[in-house]
Amino acid sequence: MDAALTAPTAVADYEIVRLLGEGNHGRYYLARPPARLGLSEEYVALKVFGDRVGEQAYERGVRELRAFAAVRSPYLVRVFDAVLEDSFVYAMEYFPLGSLAAPAGPVDRATAVLALEHAARAAHALHEAGLAHGDVKPANVLLAGDAGGTPVGGRLSDLGLARHLSPGSTLTGMGRASSVEFTDPDLLAGARPSRRTEVWALGATIHRVLAGTGLFGELPDTQPLLAIRKVLSGEPVVHAGLAPADAELVRACLAEGSGRLATAEQVADRLAGLPG
Numbered sequence: 001m002d003a004a005l006t007a008p009t010a011v012a013d014y015e016i017v018r019l020l021g022e023g024n025h026g027r028y029y030l031a032r033p034p035a036r037l038g039l040s041e042e043y044v045a046l047k048v049f050g051d052r053v054g055e056q057a058y059e060r061g062v063r064e065l066r067a068f069a070a071v072r073s074p075y076l077v078r079v080f081d082a083v084l085e086d087s088f089v090y091a092m093e094y095f096p097l098g099s100l101a102a103p104a105g106p107v108d109r110a111t112a113v114l115a116l117e118h119a120a121r122a123a124h125a126l127h128e129a130g131l132a133h134g135d136v137k138p139a140n141v142l143l144a145g146d147a148g149g150t151p152v153g154g155r156l157s158d159l160g161l162a163r164h165l166s167p168g169s170t171l172t173g174m175g176r177a178s179s180v181e182f183t184d185p186d187l188l189a190g191a192r193p194s195r196r197t198e199v200w201a202l203g204a205t206i207h208r209v210l211a212g213t214g215l216f217g218e219l220p221d222t223q224p225l226l227a228i229r230k231v232l233s234g235e236p237v238v239h240a241g242l243a244p245a246d247a248e249l250v251r252a253c254l255a256e257g258s259g260r261l262a263t264a265e266q267v268a269d270r271l272a273g274l275p276g
Contacts, residue, residue, distance in 0.1 A: 203253025
């Protein structure tokens with residue numbers, strides 16, 4: 001393994017088992033939680049942000065996580081803890097089946113559509129509480145499983161905390177461009193996250209999962225500025241191979257003006273009605 005990606009033995013009072021992956025703003029580890037939490041879970045997923053933060057940024061992150069944790073939805077990942085260990089660290093549920101972006105095994109259409117529906121319902125619950133998720137994408141739709149490990153739906157994970165930890169940061173400062181594909185161009189032009197922009201993100205997520213490609217083709221993953229330019233100078237293209245009902249739903253999520261679906265709940269209801 002690359003030395004840069006070698007997992008530490010511990011972060012704060014969490015025992016690190018292994019590296020799970022790396023995202024735009026930090027790394028994810030499989031960890032054993034400390035006894036102080038009193039959890040029945042043997043493992044948690046620990047997100048460690050890459051940049052150092054101070055006390056004020058930590059407090060902003062904690063406030064946002066508390067608001068997230070207070071939202072009642074069976075389709076939101078549970079957050080257990082947050083600590084300041086040079087950088088911001090938080091612990092959440094671990095889902096061994098992976099995500100819609102990187103599943104641990106094959107995912108059939110019915111499972112993918114159900115996971116997308118659940119993610120949309122989770123986003124709606126956040127919106128009803130006055131929150132925006134801020135980073136809706138396939139990598140943040142985790143696959144929930146039954147006791148036998150069979151996928152039974154999805155959970156929306158990883159609230160987009162980076163903008164709260166570093167309020168002056170921009171998308172061009174990201175290490176990767178992997179979120180640009182799922183970002184409403186209005187946001188790239190300076191709009192604030194809202195129900196409307198997250199409906200767009202859901203549409204882009206649905207398109208990537210069901211079509212296997214992005215609305216703007218394949219963006220340069222390590223060059224955020226080029227990715228943003230490509231999005232702002234182009235138009236989203238719905239893949240011709242999508243089933244008609246799928247394509248119609250994606251277009252309804254991307255539409256300009258009043259043609260766009262108004263809520264994430266409407267997106268979820270449309271997903272629930274898609275043919276198998």
